[in-house]
Amino acid sequence: MLVYLPIAEVSVNAFLLLGMGALVGILSGMFGVGGGFLMTPLLFFIGIPPAVAVATEANQIVASSFSGVLAHFRRKTVDLKMGLVLLVGGLIGAALGVLVFNYLKSLGQVDLLVRLCYVVFLGVVGGLMFIESLNALRKARKPATGPGPRKQRTWVHALPFKMRFRTSGLYISVIPPVLVGIAVGILAAIMGVGGGFIMVPAMIYLLGMPTKVVVGTSLFQIIFVTAFTTLLHATTNYTVDIMLAVLLLVGGVIGAQIGTQIGTRLKAEQLRILLAGLVLVVCGKLALELLLQPVELYSLGAAGGH
Protein backbone atom coordinates (compact mmCIF):
# COMPACT_ATOMS: atom_id res chain seq x y z
CA MET A 1 0.00 0.00 0.00
CA LEU A 2 1.62 3.22 -1.16
CA VAL A 3 1.28 6.35 0.90
CA TYR A 4 2.22 9.83 -0.27
CA LEU A 5 4.22 11.76 2.33
CA PRO A 6 3.21 15.45 2.32
CA ILE A 7 6.55 16.95 3.40
CA ALA A 8 8.99 14.46 1.89
CA GLU A 9 6.94 14.54 -1.36
CA VAL A 10 7.51 10.89 -2.18
CA SER A 11 5.29 7.83 -2.20
CA VAL A 12 6.45 4.91 -0.09
CA ASN A 13 5.07 1.56 0.94
CA ALA A 14 3.29 1.91 4.30
CA PHE A 15 4.05 -1.67 5.36
CA LEU A 16 7.74 -1.19 4.65
CA LEU A 17 7.76 1.82 6.99
CA LEU A 18 5.81 -0.07 9.68
CA GLY A 19 8.28 -2.94 9.44
CA MET A 20 11.31 -0.68 9.62
CA GLY A 21 9.79 1.08 12.61
CA ALA A 22 9.16 -2.22 14.37
CA LEU A 23 12.67 -3.53 13.71
CA VAL A 24 14.38 -0.40 14.99
CA GLY A 25 11.87 -0.23 17.87
CA ILE A 26 12.84 -3.72 19.04
CA LEU A 27 16.52 -2.75 19.07
CA SER A 28 15.65 0.48 20.84
CA GLY A 29 13.80 -1.34 23.61
CA MET A 30 16.49 -4.00 23.96
CA PHE A 31 19.50 -1.75 24.16
CA GLY A 32 18.17 1.63 25.24
CA VAL A 33 19.48 3.28 22.11
CA GLY A 34 17.17 5.59 20.19
CA GLY A 35 17.92 3.72 17.01
CA GLY A 36 18.58 6.89 15.02
CA PHE A 37 21.96 5.64 13.86
CA LEU A 38 20.16 2.71 12.17
CA MET A 39 16.93 4.33 11.04
CA THR A 40 18.41 7.43 9.44
CA PRO A 41 20.57 5.47 6.95
CA LEU A 42 17.59 3.15 6.27
CA LEU A 43 15.40 6.13 5.41
CA PHE A 44 18.05 7.50 3.04
CA PHE A 45 18.11 4.09 1.41
CA ILE A 46 14.37 4.03 0.61
CA GLY A 47 14.57 7.49 -0.95
CA ILE A 48 13.47 9.90 1.77
CA PRO A 49 15.32 13.22 1.37
CA PRO A 50 18.11 13.36 4.01
CA ALA A 51 16.88 16.56 5.70
CA VAL A 52 13.40 15.08 6.16
CA ALA A 53 14.82 11.74 7.30
CA VAL A 54 16.95 13.29 10.05
CA ALA A 55 14.19 15.58 11.37
CA THR A 56 11.41 13.00 11.26
CA GLU A 57 13.64 10.40 12.85
CA ALA A 58 14.07 12.68 15.87
CA ASN A 59 10.29 12.74 16.28
CA GLN A 60 10.02 8.98 15.98
CA ILE A 61 12.73 8.47 18.61
CA VAL A 62 10.63 10.53 21.05
CA ALA A 63 7.80 8.02 20.65
CA SER A 64 9.82 4.82 20.93
CA SER A 65 11.90 6.18 23.82
CA PHE A 66 8.76 7.28 25.66
CA SER A 67 7.19 3.88 25.17
CA GLY A 68 10.39 2.21 26.35
CA VAL A 69 10.97 4.46 29.35
CA LEU A 70 7.47 3.79 30.74
CA ALA A 71 8.26 0.10 30.88
CA HIS A 72 11.49 0.93 32.73
CA PHE A 73 9.70 3.29 35.13
CA ARG A 74 7.39 0.49 36.19
CA ARG A 75 10.36 -1.74 36.79
CA LYS A 76 12.07 1.13 38.66
CA THR A 77 15.13 0.94 36.46
CA VAL A 78 15.34 4.66 35.74
CA ASP A 79 17.75 6.77 37.76
CA LEU A 80 15.80 10.04 37.58
CA LYS A 81 18.42 12.06 39.40
CA MET A 82 21.19 10.85 37.13
CA GLY A 83 18.91 11.38 34.11
CA LEU A 84 18.34 15.01 35.06
CA VAL A 85 22.05 15.65 35.60
CA LEU A 86 22.79 14.09 32.20
CA LEU A 87 19.98 16.13 30.64
CA VAL A 88 21.46 19.40 31.90
CA GLY A 89 24.71 18.45 30.20
CA GLY A 90 22.85 17.21 27.15
CA LEU A 91 21.04 20.48 26.51
CA ILE A 92 24.25 22.49 26.94
CA GLY A 93 25.97 20.05 24.60
CA ALA A 94 23.21 20.21 22.00
CA ALA A 95 23.47 23.99 21.90
CA LEU A 96 27.26 23.75 21.55
CA GLY A 97 26.82 21.03 18.93
CA VAL A 98 24.68 23.28 16.76
CA LEU A 99 27.40 25.94 16.92
CA VAL A 100 30.07 23.38 15.97
CA PHE A 101 27.85 22.07 13.18
CA ASN A 102 27.37 25.52 11.68
CA TYR A 103 31.11 26.19 11.92
CA LEU A 104 31.88 22.93 10.09
CA LYS A 105 29.26 23.81 7.50
CA SER A 106 31.00 27.10 6.80
CA LEU A 107 34.19 25.11 6.14
CA GLY A 108 32.32 22.81 3.70
CA GLN A 109 32.46 19.00 3.73
CA VAL A 110 30.12 18.69 6.69
CA ASP A 111 28.75 15.47 5.16
CA LEU A 112 32.15 13.86 5.24
CA LEU A 113 32.80 14.93 8.82
CA VAL A 114 29.48 13.53 9.95
CA ARG A 115 30.27 10.26 8.23
CA LEU A 116 33.76 10.11 9.68
CA CYS A 117 32.28 10.85 13.11
CA TYR A 118 29.97 7.87 12.68
CA VAL A 119 32.73 5.52 11.56
CA VAL A 120 35.17 6.55 14.28
CA PHE A 121 32.69 6.59 17.17
CA LEU A 122 30.79 3.50 16.16
CA GLY A 123 34.07 1.70 15.56
CA VAL A 124 35.66 2.65 18.87
CA VAL A 125 32.53 2.15 20.97
CA GLY A 126 31.58 -1.10 19.25
CA GLY A 127 35.10 -2.49 19.39
CA LEU A 128 35.60 -1.71 23.09
CA MET A 129 32.23 -3.14 24.06
CA PHE A 130 32.79 -6.25 22.01
CA ILE A 131 36.17 -7.02 23.60
CA GLU A 132 34.93 -6.21 27.09
CA SER A 133 31.80 -8.35 26.74
CA LEU A 134 33.78 -11.27 25.34
CA ASN A 135 36.05 -11.12 28.38
CA ALA A 136 33.06 -10.92 30.69
CA LEU A 137 31.42 -13.90 29.02
CA ARG A 138 34.62 -15.94 29.27
CA LYS A 139 34.91 -15.11 32.96
CA ALA A 140 31.27 -16.00 33.56
CA ARG A 141 31.75 -19.41 31.95
CA LYS A 142 34.61 -20.34 34.31
CA PRO A 143 33.58 -21.69 37.71
CA ALA A 144 33.11 -18.88 40.17
CA THR A 145 36.30 -18.06 42.03
CA GLY A 146 34.72 -15.86 44.62
CA PRO A 147 33.43 -12.32 44.00
CA GLY A 148 35.57 -10.25 41.65
CA PRO A 149 37.49 -7.28 42.95
CA ARG A 150 35.32 -4.36 44.04
CA LYS A 151 35.31 -1.38 41.64
CA GLN A 152 38.61 0.33 42.18
CA ARG A 153 38.67 4.01 43.02
CA THR A 154 39.69 6.14 40.07
CA TRP A 155 40.03 9.86 39.42
CA VAL A 156 36.25 9.93 38.99
CA HIS A 157 35.86 9.41 42.70
CA ALA A 158 38.28 12.17 43.66
CA LEU A 159 36.28 15.04 42.15
CA PRO A 160 34.25 17.54 44.22
CA PHE A 161 30.43 18.20 44.15
CA LYS A 162 29.57 14.66 45.14
CA MET A 163 25.99 13.55 44.91
CA ARG A 164 24.27 10.35 45.92
CA PHE A 165 22.51 8.49 43.11
CA ARG A 166 20.47 5.97 45.05
CA THR A 167 18.99 4.03 42.14
CA SER A 168 22.42 3.51 40.64
CA GLY A 169 24.01 2.91 44.02
CA LEU A 170 26.63 5.53 43.30
CA TYR A 171 28.13 8.35 45.31
CA ILE A 172 30.11 10.35 42.78
CA SER A 173 30.80 13.90 41.70
CA VAL A 174 28.27 15.46 39.28
CA ILE A 175 31.10 16.64 37.01
CA PRO A 176 31.58 13.35 35.06
CA PRO A 177 27.86 12.88 34.28
CA VAL A 178 27.49 16.50 33.20
CA LEU A 179 30.56 16.12 30.96
CA VAL A 180 29.17 12.89 29.51
CA GLY A 181 25.88 14.71 28.87
CA ILE A 182 27.67 17.57 27.13
CA ALA A 183 29.76 15.23 24.97
CA VAL A 184 26.72 13.21 23.98
CA GLY A 185 24.73 16.41 23.29
CA ILE A 186 27.44 17.73 20.97
CA LEU A 187 27.67 14.45 19.09
CA ALA A 188 23.89 14.12 18.95
CA ALA A 189 23.55 17.54 17.34
CA ILE A 190 26.33 16.89 14.83
CA MET A 191 25.37 13.34 13.94
CA GLY A 192 21.62 13.83 14.14
CA VAL A 193 20.96 10.96 16.54
CA GLY A 194 19.77 10.57 20.12
CA GLY A 195 23.24 9.55 21.22
CA GLY A 196 22.24 6.43 23.18
CA PHE A 197 24.88 4.28 21.56
CA ILE A 198 27.55 6.53 23.03
CA MET A 199 25.80 7.30 26.31
CA VAL A 200 25.12 3.68 27.23
CA PRO A 201 28.78 2.62 27.19
CA ALA A 202 29.82 5.92 28.79
CA MET A 203 27.44 5.26 31.70
CA ILE A 204 28.67 1.72 32.14
CA TYR A 205 32.40 2.25 31.77
CA LEU A 206 32.97 5.87 32.80
CA LEU A 207 30.35 6.35 35.50
CA GLY A 208 30.24 2.74 36.62
CA MET A 209 26.44 2.59 36.63
CA PRO A 210 24.81 -0.84 36.86
CA THR A 211 23.74 -2.06 33.40
CA LYS A 212 20.15 -2.57 34.45
CA VAL A 213 19.49 1.13 35.16
CA VAL A 214 21.59 2.39 32.26
CA VAL A 215 19.02 1.63 29.56
CA GLY A 216 16.06 3.32 31.24
CA THR A 217 18.09 6.37 32.26
CA SER A 218 19.49 6.75 28.76
CA LEU A 219 15.99 6.56 27.24
CA PHE A 220 14.75 9.16 29.72
CA GLN A 221 17.41 11.64 28.65
CA ILE A 222 16.99 10.89 24.94
CA ILE A 223 13.28 11.83 25.01
CA PHE A 224 14.06 15.41 25.95
CA VAL A 225 17.00 15.89 23.62
CA THR A 226 15.11 14.53 20.60
CA ALA A 227 11.92 16.46 21.45
CA PHE A 228 14.03 19.62 21.46
CA THR A 229 15.58 18.65 18.12
CA THR A 230 12.18 17.91 16.58
CA LEU A 231 10.86 21.34 17.49
CA LEU A 232 14.00 22.99 16.17
CA HIS A 233 13.72 21.19 12.81
CA ALA A 234 9.97 21.80 12.54
CA THR A 235 10.29 25.54 13.10
CA THR A 236 13.47 26.27 11.13
CA ASN A 237 13.69 23.77 8.28
CA TYR A 238 10.05 22.58 7.99
CA THR A 239 11.36 19.06 7.50
CA VAL A 240 9.35 17.02 10.01
CA ASP A 241 7.02 14.75 8.05
CA ILE A 242 4.25 13.86 10.45
CA MET A 243 2.82 11.17 8.15
CA LEU A 244 6.20 9.44 7.93
CA ALA A 245 6.65 9.82 11.69
CA VAL A 246 3.27 8.26 12.47
CA LEU A 247 3.97 5.22 10.27
CA LEU A 248 7.41 4.74 11.77
CA LEU A 249 6.29 5.22 15.34
CA VAL A 250 3.31 2.87 15.16
CA GLY A 251 5.79 0.14 14.27
CA GLY A 252 8.37 1.63 16.60
CA VAL A 253 6.37 1.77 19.83
CA ILE A 254 5.18 -1.81 19.41
CA GLY A 255 8.71 -2.89 18.63
CA ALA A 256 10.06 -1.05 21.66
CA GLN A 257 7.70 -2.97 23.97
CA ILE A 258 8.74 -6.29 22.48
CA GLY A 259 12.38 -5.24 22.67
CA THR A 260 12.11 -4.35 26.35
CA GLN A 261 10.69 -7.83 27.03
CA ILE A 262 13.52 -9.50 25.14
CA GLY A 263 16.00 -7.28 26.95
CA THR A 264 14.88 -8.46 30.39
CA ARG A 265 15.34 -12.11 29.42
CA LEU A 266 18.92 -11.71 28.19
CA LYS A 267 21.97 -11.49 30.42
CA ALA A 268 23.71 -8.11 30.57
CA GLU A 269 26.82 -9.52 28.86
CA GLN A 270 24.79 -11.03 26.05
CA LEU A 271 22.93 -7.75 25.61
CA ARG A 272 26.17 -5.84 25.40
CA ILE A 273 27.82 -8.19 22.94
CA LEU A 274 24.77 -7.99 20.66
CA LEU A 275 24.75 -4.21 20.76
CA ALA A 276 28.49 -4.19 20.08
CA GLY A 277 27.99 -6.44 17.06
CA LEU A 278 25.23 -4.22 15.72
CA VAL A 279 27.27 -1.06 16.17
CA LEU A 280 30.22 -2.67 14.37
CA VAL A 281 28.06 -3.79 11.43
CA VAL A 282 26.71 -0.26 10.88
CA CYS A 283 30.23 1.14 11.26
CA GLY A 284 31.55 -1.34 8.70
CA LYS A 285 28.88 -0.46 6.20
CA LEU A 286 29.53 3.28 6.52
CA ALA A 287 33.27 2.71 6.24
CA LEU A 288 32.79 0.65 3.07
CA GLU A 289 30.75 3.47 1.55
CA LEU A 290 33.65 5.80 2.11
CA LEU A 291 36.26 3.36 0.81
CA LEU A 292 34.58 1.76 -2.22
CA GLN A 293 33.95 3.67 -5.42
CA PRO A 294 30.26 4.62 -5.50
CA VAL A 295 28.22 3.50 -8.53
CA GLU A 296 26.93 7.03 -9.06
CA LEU A 297 29.60 9.65 -8.46
CA TYR A 298 27.14 12.51 -8.73
CA SER A 299 24.46 13.46 -6.26
CA LEU A 300 21.67 16.03 -6.42
CA GLY A 301 20.77 18.37 -3.62
CA ALA A 302 18.80 21.50 -3.00
CA ALA A 303 20.75 24.56 -4.05
CA GLY A 304 21.46 27.51 -1.84
CA GLY A 305 22.50 25.40 1.20
CA HIS A 306 21.10 27.07 4.32
Place this chain on the structure above:
Amino acid sequence: MARWLILFLLLPIAALAEEVVLGLSHDKVSITTRFEGSDILIFGAVKREVEIPDGPPLEVVITVAGPSEPVMVRRKGNRFGIWVNVDAVEIDAAPSFYAVASSGPLDEVLSDTEDLRNRISIGRSIRSVGAPDTVPDAASFTDAVIRIRQEQDLYQQLEGQVAVDQQTLFRTAISLPANLTEGDYSTRIFLTRDGTVVSQYETVIDVRKVGLERWLYTLSREMPLIYGLMSLAIAIAAGWGASTVFRILRNQ
Protein backbone atom coordinates in the same frame (compact mmCIF):
# COMPACT_ATOMS: atom_id res chain seq x y z
CA MET B 1 18.65 40.40 -45.64
CA ALA B 2 15.49 40.89 -47.67
CA ARG B 3 14.93 37.12 -47.71
CA TRP B 4 15.09 36.96 -43.93
CA LEU B 5 12.63 39.79 -43.67
CA ILE B 6 10.15 38.03 -45.92
CA LEU B 7 10.60 34.83 -43.94
CA PHE B 8 9.83 36.65 -40.70
CA LEU B 9 6.76 38.25 -42.19
CA LEU B 10 5.53 34.92 -43.46
CA LEU B 11 6.05 33.04 -40.22
CA PRO B 12 2.99 34.22 -38.30
CA ILE B 13 0.79 33.52 -41.30
CA ALA B 14 2.17 30.03 -41.59
CA ALA B 15 1.60 29.53 -37.89
CA LEU B 16 -2.02 30.47 -38.23
CA ALA B 17 -2.66 28.06 -41.07
CA GLU B 18 -2.67 25.06 -38.76
CA GLU B 19 -3.84 25.37 -35.15
CA VAL B 20 -4.07 22.97 -32.23
CA VAL B 21 -7.35 22.12 -30.59
CA LEU B 22 -6.46 20.33 -27.39
CA GLY B 23 -8.06 17.96 -24.94
CA LEU B 24 -6.68 16.60 -21.70
CA SER B 25 -8.06 13.62 -19.83
CA HIS B 26 -7.73 15.80 -16.76
CA ASP B 27 -6.12 19.19 -16.23
CA LYS B 28 -5.86 18.72 -12.49
CA VAL B 29 -3.83 16.13 -10.61
CA SER B 30 -4.80 15.78 -6.98
CA ILE B 31 -2.12 14.40 -4.69
CA THR B 32 -3.96 12.49 -1.99
CA THR B 33 -2.59 10.21 0.71
CA ARG B 34 -3.02 7.23 -1.60
CA PHE B 35 -1.42 8.96 -4.62
CA GLU B 36 0.37 6.38 -6.75
CA GLY B 37 1.12 8.48 -9.78
CA SER B 38 -1.22 9.44 -12.57
CA ASP B 39 -1.61 8.86 -16.29
CA ILE B 40 -2.59 11.88 -18.32
CA LEU B 41 -4.02 11.40 -21.78
CA ILE B 42 -3.22 14.34 -24.03
CA PHE B 43 -5.15 14.39 -27.27
CA GLY B 44 -6.19 16.92 -29.84
CA ALA B 45 -6.81 17.82 -33.42
CA VAL B 46 -5.29 20.21 -35.93
CA LYS B 47 -7.71 22.87 -37.14
CA ARG B 48 -7.05 24.05 -40.69
CA GLU B 49 -8.53 26.77 -42.88
CA VAL B 50 -6.59 25.40 -45.86
CA GLU B 51 -5.87 21.98 -47.32
CA ILE B 52 -3.15 19.80 -45.92
CA PRO B 53 0.04 21.21 -47.41
CA ASP B 54 2.21 18.99 -49.59
CA GLY B 55 5.65 17.90 -48.53
CA PRO B 56 6.78 16.22 -45.34
CA PRO B 57 3.98 15.08 -43.02
CA LEU B 58 2.89 16.88 -39.92
CA GLU B 59 4.72 15.83 -36.77
CA VAL B 60 3.72 16.49 -33.18
CA VAL B 61 5.94 17.10 -30.13
CA ILE B 62 4.38 17.32 -26.67
CA THR B 63 6.24 18.40 -23.54
CA VAL B 64 5.11 18.39 -19.92
CA ALA B 65 7.35 20.28 -17.48
CA GLY B 66 7.13 20.56 -13.71
CA PRO B 67 8.25 23.68 -11.84
CA SER B 68 11.91 24.57 -12.40
CA GLU B 69 14.27 24.95 -9.48
CA PRO B 70 18.00 25.35 -9.00
CA VAL B 71 19.83 22.09 -8.21
CA MET B 72 23.17 21.58 -6.53
CA VAL B 73 25.08 18.76 -8.20
CA ARG B 74 28.04 17.31 -6.35
CA ARG B 75 30.65 14.92 -7.64
CA LYS B 76 32.65 12.55 -5.48
CA GLY B 77 36.33 11.98 -5.97
CA ASN B 78 38.93 9.83 -4.25
CA ARG B 79 40.98 11.77 -1.74
CA PHE B 80 43.39 9.99 0.60
CA GLY B 81 41.66 6.68 -0.09
CA ILE B 82 38.12 7.76 0.72
CA TRP B 83 35.34 8.98 -1.54
CA VAL B 84 34.29 12.53 -0.74
CA ASN B 85 32.40 15.32 -2.51
CA VAL B 86 35.06 17.18 -4.43
CA ASP B 87 33.37 19.34 -7.05
CA ALA B 88 30.01 21.07 -6.98
CA VAL B 89 28.13 22.87 -9.74
CA GLU B 90 24.88 24.70 -9.23
CA ILE B 91 22.47 24.18 -12.10
CA ASP B 92 20.46 27.40 -12.41
CA ALA B 93 17.14 25.80 -13.24
CA ALA B 94 16.07 22.24 -13.87
CA PRO B 95 12.44 21.12 -14.07
CA SER B 96 11.37 18.78 -11.29
CA PHE B 97 9.61 16.69 -13.95
CA TYR B 98 10.03 16.71 -17.71
CA ALA B 99 8.53 14.50 -20.38
CA VAL B 100 8.94 15.02 -24.09
CA ALA B 101 6.85 12.84 -26.38
CA SER B 102 7.16 13.02 -30.16
CA SER B 103 5.60 11.34 -33.17
CA GLY B 104 9.02 10.24 -34.43
CA PRO B 105 12.69 10.37 -33.41
CA LEU B 106 13.12 13.80 -31.86
CA ASP B 107 16.12 14.82 -33.98
CA GLU B 108 14.11 14.06 -37.13
CA VAL B 109 10.88 15.83 -36.26
CA LEU B 110 12.59 18.86 -34.79
CA SER B 111 15.52 20.88 -36.09
CA ASP B 112 18.27 21.87 -33.75
CA THR B 113 17.48 25.56 -34.23
CA GLU B 114 13.88 25.08 -33.20
CA ASP B 115 14.95 22.96 -30.26
CA LEU B 116 17.27 25.73 -29.14
CA ARG B 117 14.61 28.39 -29.56
CA ASN B 118 11.83 26.55 -27.77
CA ARG B 119 13.92 24.52 -25.29
CA ILE B 120 12.22 21.27 -26.15
CA SER B 121 14.67 18.37 -25.66
CA ILE B 122 15.51 17.25 -22.14
CA GLY B 123 19.04 18.64 -22.37
CA ARG B 124 17.77 22.05 -23.42
CA SER B 125 15.09 22.19 -20.71
CA ILE B 126 17.87 22.54 -18.14
CA ARG B 127 19.43 25.95 -17.80
CA SER B 128 23.00 26.12 -16.58
CA VAL B 129 24.73 29.42 -17.05
CA GLY B 130 28.01 29.52 -15.23
CA ALA B 131 30.04 26.78 -13.64
CA PRO B 132 32.99 27.76 -11.44
CA ASP B 133 36.32 27.92 -13.28
CA THR B 134 37.64 25.14 -11.06
CA VAL B 135 35.35 22.66 -12.81
CA PRO B 136 36.41 22.18 -16.43
CA ASP B 137 33.77 19.62 -17.42
CA ALA B 138 30.59 21.39 -16.29
CA ALA B 139 28.56 19.61 -18.98
CA SER B 140 28.97 16.27 -17.22
CA PHE B 141 27.11 17.73 -14.22
CA THR B 142 24.10 18.57 -16.40
CA ASP B 143 24.31 15.05 -17.84
CA ALA B 144 24.29 13.68 -14.30
CA VAL B 145 21.04 15.53 -13.50
CA ILE B 146 19.44 14.01 -16.61
CA ARG B 147 20.79 10.52 -15.89
CA ILE B 148 19.72 10.48 -12.23
CA ARG B 149 16.27 11.87 -12.93
CA GLN B 150 15.73 9.56 -15.89
CA GLU B 151 16.36 6.63 -13.57
CA GLN B 152 13.64 7.98 -11.27
CA ASP B 153 11.24 8.37 -14.24
CA LEU B 154 11.21 12.08 -13.59
CA TYR B 155 12.67 12.79 -17.02
CA GLN B 156 11.12 10.85 -19.87
CA GLN B 157 11.99 10.88 -23.54
CA LEU B 158 9.09 9.21 -25.35
CA GLU B 159 10.10 9.08 -29.01
CA GLY B 160 7.42 7.81 -31.37
CA GLN B 161 4.87 7.79 -28.58
CA VAL B 162 2.59 10.39 -30.09
CA ALA B 163 0.12 8.77 -32.48
CA VAL B 164 -0.90 10.98 -35.39
CA ASP B 165 -3.89 10.07 -37.60
CA GLN B 166 -4.47 11.62 -41.02
CA GLN B 167 -2.16 14.49 -40.07
CA THR B 168 -5.08 15.77 -38.01
CA LEU B 169 -5.71 13.81 -34.84
CA PHE B 170 -2.97 13.15 -32.30
CA ARG B 171 -2.80 11.61 -28.86
CA THR B 172 -0.31 10.45 -26.28
CA ALA B 173 -0.25 9.36 -22.64
CA ILE B 174 2.19 10.75 -20.11
CA SER B 175 2.56 8.92 -16.84
CA LEU B 176 3.37 11.11 -13.87
CA PRO B 177 5.30 9.13 -11.24
CA ALA B 178 4.31 8.92 -7.57
CA ASN B 179 7.23 11.05 -6.37
CA LEU B 180 5.74 14.23 -7.78
CA THR B 181 6.31 17.81 -6.63
CA GLU B 182 3.28 20.06 -6.64
CA GLY B 183 3.02 23.08 -8.90
CA ASP B 184 1.95 24.19 -12.35
CA TYR B 185 2.98 21.67 -14.98
CA SER B 186 3.23 23.56 -18.24
CA THR B 187 2.16 21.46 -21.19
CA ARG B 188 3.22 22.48 -24.69
CA ILE B 189 2.22 21.04 -28.03
CA PHE B 190 4.31 21.79 -31.11
CA LEU B 191 3.26 21.00 -34.64
CA THR B 192 6.26 20.66 -36.92
CA ARG B 193 6.85 20.18 -40.61
CA ASP B 194 10.31 19.34 -41.88
CA GLY B 195 11.74 20.12 -38.46
CA THR B 196 10.21 23.59 -38.28
CA VAL B 197 7.58 24.52 -35.72
CA VAL B 198 4.46 25.61 -37.60
CA SER B 199 2.19 26.02 -34.62
CA GLN B 200 2.31 25.72 -30.88
CA TYR B 201 -0.12 25.61 -28.03
CA GLU B 202 0.38 25.86 -24.30
CA THR B 203 -1.72 24.91 -21.32
CA VAL B 204 -1.20 24.09 -17.66
CA ILE B 205 -1.83 20.94 -15.68
CA ASP B 206 -2.43 21.82 -12.07
CA VAL B 207 -0.74 19.40 -9.67
CA ARG B 208 -1.88 20.01 -6.09
CA LYS B 209 -1.94 18.31 -2.75
CA VAL B 210 -5.49 17.98 -1.46
CA GLY B 211 -7.28 17.01 1.74
CA LEU B 212 -5.08 15.81 4.60
CA GLU B 213 -1.91 16.30 2.55
CA ARG B 214 -2.84 19.91 1.85
CA TRP B 215 -3.78 20.59 5.47
CA LEU B 216 -0.58 19.14 6.93
CA TYR B 217 1.63 20.85 4.39
CA THR B 218 0.03 24.25 5.00
CA LEU B 219 0.16 23.82 8.76
CA SER B 220 3.85 22.90 8.67
CA ARG B 221 4.65 26.06 6.71
CA GLU B 222 2.33 28.57 8.35
CA MET B 223 2.28 27.41 11.96
CA PRO B 224 5.48 25.41 12.34
CA LEU B 225 5.53 25.58 16.15
CA ILE B 226 2.00 24.18 16.43
CA TYR B 227 2.90 21.56 13.84
CA GLY B 228 6.03 20.60 15.77
CA LEU B 229 4.14 20.38 19.07
CA MET B 230 1.46 18.32 17.37
CA SER B 231 4.12 15.91 16.09
CA LEU B 232 5.50 15.58 19.61
CA ALA B 233 2.04 15.10 21.11
CA ILE B 234 1.30 12.32 18.64
CA ALA B 235 4.66 10.71 19.36
CA ILE B 236 4.16 10.79 23.13
CA ALA B 237 0.54 9.62 22.89
CA ALA B 238 1.58 6.73 20.66
CA GLY B 239 4.41 5.79 23.00
CA TRP B 240 2.13 5.92 26.04
CA GLY B 241 -0.67 4.09 24.23
CA ALA B 242 1.53 1.22 23.14
CA SER B 243 3.02 0.93 26.61
CA THR B 244 -0.43 0.80 28.25
CA VAL B 245 -1.84 -1.68 25.76
CA PHE B 246 1.11 -4.00 26.26
CA ARG B 247 0.84 -3.80 30.03
CA ILE B 248 -2.84 -4.73 29.90
CA LEU B 249 -2.07 -7.60 27.54
CA ARG B 250 0.62 -8.89 29.85
CA ASN B 251 -1.55 -8.69 32.97
CA GLN B 252 -4.24 -10.84 31.43
